[in-house]
Amino acid sequence: xxxxxxxxxxxxxxxxxxxxxxxxxxxxxxxxxxxxxxxxxxxxxxxxxxxxxxxxxxxxxxxxxxxxxxxxxxxxxxxxxxxxxxxxxxxxxxxxxxxxxxxxxxxxxx
Amino acid sequence: xxxxxxxxxxxxxxxxxxxxxxxxxxxxxxxxxxxxxxxxxxxxxxxxxxxxxxxxxxxxxxxxxxxxxxxxxxxxxxxxxxxxxxxxxxxxxxxxxxxxxxxxxxxxxxxxxxxxx
Numbered sequence: 556x557x558x559x560x561x562x563x564x565x566x567x568x569x570x571x572x573x574x575x576x577x578x579x580x581x582x583x584x585x586x587x588x589x590x591x592x593x594x595x596x597x598x599x600x601x602x603x604x605x606x607x608x609x610x611x612x613x614x615x616x617x618x619x620x621x622x623x624x625x626x627x628x629x630x631x632x633x634x635x636x637x638x639x640x641x642x643x644x645x646x647x648x649x650x651x652x653x654x655x656x657x658x659x660x661x662x663x664x665x
Numbered sequence: 666x667x668x669x670x671x672x673x674x675x676x677x678x679x680x681x682x683x684x685x686x687x688x689x690x691x692x693x694x695x696x697x698x699x700x701x702x703x704x705x706x707x708x709x710x711x712x713x714x715x716x717x718x719x720x721x722x723x724x725x726x727x728x729x730x731x732x733x734x735x736x737x738x739x740x741x742x743x744x745x746x747x748x749x750x751x752x753x754x755x756x757x758x759x760x761x762x763x764x765x766x767x768x769x770x771x772x773x774x775x776x777x778x779x780x781x782x
Contacts, residue, residue, distance in 0.1 A: 586767055597756060597772035598710070603763070610765035643708055647770075652698050652717070652760055654770060656710035 557581050559648050559657035567663045568636050576631040576660045578646030586610070587629045588654060589621060590645040598645060604629060636664045667692045667761045671773035678747045679781050685732070686742040686776045688757030698760045699740040700770065701731065705753040713755075716740055747780045754778075 560579040568574050580587050586605045590598040600613035604623040615621075618636075623629040633640060641664045647654040668691040678684040690699065701713040716724045716731045724731040732741040744751055754777050758770040 588767070588769065590770075597774055598770070600769035600771075603765070603767040603769065605765070605767055610767040611763035611769065613769060645710060647710075649768075652768065653700070653712060653715050654760075654768075655712055656702070658709045661708065 559646055559655055561646050561657035561660050563660060565661050569665055570636055572636050574633045574636060574662060576644050578629045578657060580627055580648030581655060584648035584650045586649045587623055588647040589631050592643040638664050640664050667759055667771045669757050669759055669771055669773035671757055671776050673776045675777045677779050677781060680749060681746055683745045684747055686755050688740045688773060690738050690759050700758040701742045702756045703753045749780050752778060752780045
């Protein structure tokens with residue numbers, strides 16, 4: 556069965572650089588979520604999209620932005636990176652209540 | 666506010682034995698859902714099982730079952746016949762409705778399960 560695809564799987568950036576994370580949801584799933592999981596932490600909700608429109612925002616810094624495109628893939632754009640942005644970033648997609656997670660992008664900011 | 670509590674930071678179990686991972690929740694919503702996810706050291710978040718608040722039966726998926734006690738607000742995960750590959754972090758989560766119509770997941774702090782040979 557198709558799963559959520561995220562790219563890249565690993566990313567290393569310097570402070571103050573920008574990063575773009577991509578997510579390809581499971582086909583026919585209408586909702587996409589982004590979560591951030593810091594080292595040793597539980598995942599925290601960042602933002603969601605329903606049918607390509609931004610639906611809700613969580614604890615997402617103003618330096619971050621996201622969008623969903625006509626083909627339903629989503630991108631999380633992160634600017635002016637800080638050391639504290641180092642984390643595992645998950646994309647999840649859902650059609651009903653169950654959220655299926657991608658493998659995550661591990662971002663390291665040096 | 667919705668909250669998930671996992672009181673066991675770490676658990677140990679012998680291979681082939683059963684283990685119960687505890688999860689309690691707090692919500693004022695009449696309709697809610699509870700999830701368990703497995704996160705191995707590689708980092709991916711693997712969906713295990715889901716229980717809706719109105720489901721009459723406890724959810725089961727292979728070796729995983731969810732012991733749902735609504736009055737106690739608990740949703741414990743039972744893993745039967747543990748295998749070495751079950752060693753991982755386990756997260757309990759609850760879906761929470763948001764104003765825009767989507768549902769975020771609120772996670773507990775997790776329980777690290779170690780299966781010993």
